[in-house]
Amino acid sequence: MVAITLPDQSVRQFDKPVSVAEVAASIGAGLAKAALGGKVDGKLVDTSFVIERDAALAIVTDKDADGLDMIRHSTAHLLAYAVKELFPDAQVTIGPVIENGFYYDFSYKRPFTPDDLAAIEKKMGELAKRDIPVSRKVLPRDEAVAYFKGLGEDYKAEIIASIPANEDVSLYSEGDFTDLCRGPHVPSTGKLKVFKLMKVAGAYWRGDSKNEMLQRIYGTAWAKKEEQEAYLHMLEEAEKRDHRKIGKQLDLFHMQDEAPGMVFWHPKGWAIWQQVEQYMRTVYQDNGYQEIRCPQILARSLWEKSGHWENYKDNMFTTESEKHDFAIKPMNCPGHIQVFNSDLRSYRDLPLRYGEFGSCHRNEASGALHGIMRVRGFVQDDGHIFCTEEQITDECVAFNQLALKVYDDFGFKDIAIKIALRPEKRIGSDDTWDRAENALRDALKASNVEWTELPGEGAFYGPKIEYHMKDSIGRSWQCGTMQVDFSMPGRLGAEYVDDHSARQTPVMLHRAIVGSLERFIGILIENHAGSLPAWLAPVQVVAMNVTEHQAEYVNQVVAGLKAAGFRVQADLRNEKISYKIREHSLQKVPFQLVLGDKEMQAGTVTARIRDGKGGGENLPAMSLDAFISHLKAEIAAKR
């Protein structure tokens, strides 16, 4: 007798071992048809899996996250099947599930073209329609190696050969195609209905840049057509919001060949920058940080002490003067330690918090550069806190609160917090790491927030908290970080005098909230699709005349708004009012003042608001003072 416990805790008795498919069929024909796999005592299996003894079973369908993963994984195999049909001499390698889809890497004598992709996708559709059964069999490892070697699939053979010799491996077959795979897979290709191949690109065999470059085909797959359409729509939306495109359209910045990875900020882009920087400056001022400024270029001897010359040289721009080597700073922390060291510090001075909008340069690999999101020259809201080990938790609690407030002010409400824990390669004793990691956990616990932990992802000198913000189309960006560092203060000779007159080395906390301002502004642009809220908008108000009679009145209004501290422009051009409105609408100006004879005679302004519903919406005509109050309220609310 086999007793199967279903998720609703009901128990079904079977008089002999029973497959997942049979259990599904015993529940209902609909479920039998929908079943993609099963979860037996928490382990995902195929529908053909035979349950030999009492177990808990959940039937997996496309309504479960596990089911969707199975669909994606099986679609990756379908892709490989189609490629082998069309290009028999291509070799298969691996094909995992990734976020929103899957990929499969092939070794082939030439790159696949877009035409190839279309042909492969068509073939996949045909193979899916034929509803070919997918079957699983198990072979001893050595037999499997021989099998794939015999097929000329050297990469597969290599993968299997790295599995321990005494283990069996599972093979999945559909039609003439057999692939090594841990599984599980959907029972037949007909379950795969919604998929699309996205792009092809190179990728290294086993992810190592020393290895051969393979052809990677990316695809997306979903349970329902509408889900795929929503996903494709999101991608389109992301493309429309591309900060590089909007940066050009709104005349915010440009980049050119002579300065790869570095930004030329135009007046409007720099206006945004100034808003962000000035805002972050008040954050420093209001939270116990002292702003400082350190040199851009420091001598090699300092970088040798800090360890950068040895470990980070490839990423630093170096220069030389009168036979001495220098490096342009890639980060601000060594400079901040110099300021700390410039005086004899007491434990009473701690925690000592320094902040800097320091310009840093890193020689990033050319292929890593991306618009203003990944650059070689950048500025961070970089701060360092010198404190004692006992103070770490309190400082992290305060920082956590501050970071969340800043994200909220910028309109990011959905923040995921993670702690990156000790990596394999690290310095410091396990005891120190225990204390540091627990200090971060305690801080987040005390802050009453939830977090996830990332084992092995910490920096070599200490663990860190990471802040990931979700943007308006659901993408996640890591910006803020709080890192505990037990190493650099000692290396660079930072000390303070404790309450027994003994010299101690402080702990240093590296922290940033927005991170690189370049990148953060890129994120802001994409998050708002260029329509920045009034407090950040480079031009907050444009005042325009309907005919030239009101030119003088426009100038008066503009002068009044300027005096009130707003970023405002006049548009007195000899163009129709609808033409001007269109232009400033495309420029995403939040408020457009249309000033004609009506307004001039009444001494009022009519404001057309950007964020109104439909094509365009006006505020009621009001006095200039009333409009100034309205604008001030908008800006104060950071809407």
Next chain:
RNA sequence: GCUCUUGUAGCUCAGUGGUAGAGCACUCCCUUGGUAAGGGAGAGGCCACGCGUUCAAUCCGCGUCAAGAGCACCA
């Protein structure tokens, strides 16, 4: 850095082995028009850079630089 793709007017893009075209933007003229493009004329390019092949190269080949996608990288 690696693989593939790309580089033509300020912008978005056509195009050809015989030194180039459109729309928008720009300048001038007409127009003074009330909520997303009024009309006309004009100016504007060493076709990324260098070296080859050719009678002739923006186009073909090689190299360099830069950009894009992905990979690797992000201490």
